[in-house]
Amino acid sequence: MRSPAIHPSILNCDIAHLADELARVSSADGVHVDVMDNHFVPNLSWGMPVVEAVLATTSLPVDAHLMIEDPDRWAPAYAESGCDVVTVHAEAAAAPVRLAHELHRLGARAGLALRPATSVEAVADVVQDFDLLLVMTVEPGFGGQRFLEPMLAKIERARRLVGSAGIRLQVDGGITPQTIERAAEAGAEVFVAGSAVYRAQDAQAAISELRSLAGRHCC
Ligand SMILES: O=C(CO)[C@@H](O)[C@H](O)COP(=O)(O)O
Numbered sequence: 001m002r003s004p005a006i007h008p009s010i011l012n013c014d015i016a017h018l019a020d021e022l023a024r025v026s027s028a029d030g031v032h033v034d035v036m037d038n039h040f041v042p043n044l045s046w047g048m049p050v051v052e053a054v055l056a057t058t059s060l061p062v063d064a065h066l067m068i069e070d071p072d073r074w075a076p077a078y079a080e081s082g083c084d085v086v087t088v089h090a091e092a093a094a095a096p097v098r099l100a101h102e103l104h105r106l107g108a109r110a111g112l113a114l115r116p117a118t119s120v121e122a123v124a125d126v127v128q129d130f131d132l133l134l135v136m137t138v139e140p141g142f143g144g145q146r147f148l149e150p151m152l153a154k155i156e157r158a159r160r161l162v163g164s165a166g167i168r169l170q171v172d173g174g175i176t177p178q179t180i181e182r183a184a185e186a187g188a189e190v191f192v193a194g195s196a197v198y199r200a201q202d203a204q205a206a207i208s209e210l211r212s213l214a215g216r217h218c219c
């Protein structure tokens with residue numbers, strides 16, 4: 001039985017104090033870095049230099065969530081830099097299977113993300129080449145949004161698609177103590193949490209609480 005993994009998203013952390021902000025979440029299972037290009041999503045965050053700074057500062061595995069156009073071109077650099085998982089959006093990747101193989105060749109695990117409107121069935125033919133399936137539980141682009149309840153049924157379908165062997169099922173967006181149990185019950189096992197961790201007075205306590213709530217139902 002695998003234990004639930006909590007990956008704090010640094011999107012809304014105090015980037016001027018990146019090292020301190022990473023230290024606040026040192027008990028997490030990974031760090032989630034949201035890369036946004038203001039084309040695939042209506043927001044601009046950061047790219048390789050910040051990801052490299054995160055990699056140089058934390059010993060936790062880094063999970064890069066690329067909300068960008070043309071990931072076939074840009075994602076390999078994130079694998080080369082040492083990210084543990086590089087996740088690309090199914091809606092943006094031109095040749096997802098080829099890209100997954102390239103990420104593997106460069107030493108990273110490959111993740112495939114779905115916008116809320118993209119069905120699980122749309123990736124049924126390609127998901128087997130990936131290590132992680134990410135079901136977005138908010139519209140990608142911003143932290144601090146409300147969890148989309150209709151995504152619970154989609155998480156259940158995603159769990160049926162990936163089965164119990166190999167491919168990890170991640171959820172991202174609006175994960176809080178109020179929503180994580182239902183996401184875990186539906187089948188998620190890797191939980192991205194931005195505001196719920198970084199807005200907490202004690203981020204390590206927030207991580208423990210989320211992990212223990214998810215652990216009641218998962219995995
Ligand atoms: O990818 C995204 C948003 O597009 C996320 O990773 C958010 O940054 C998570 O933040 P919260 O919803 O947990 O505040």
Ligand SMILES: [Co+2]
Nearest residue numbers: 009034065172
């Ligand atoms: Co994200």
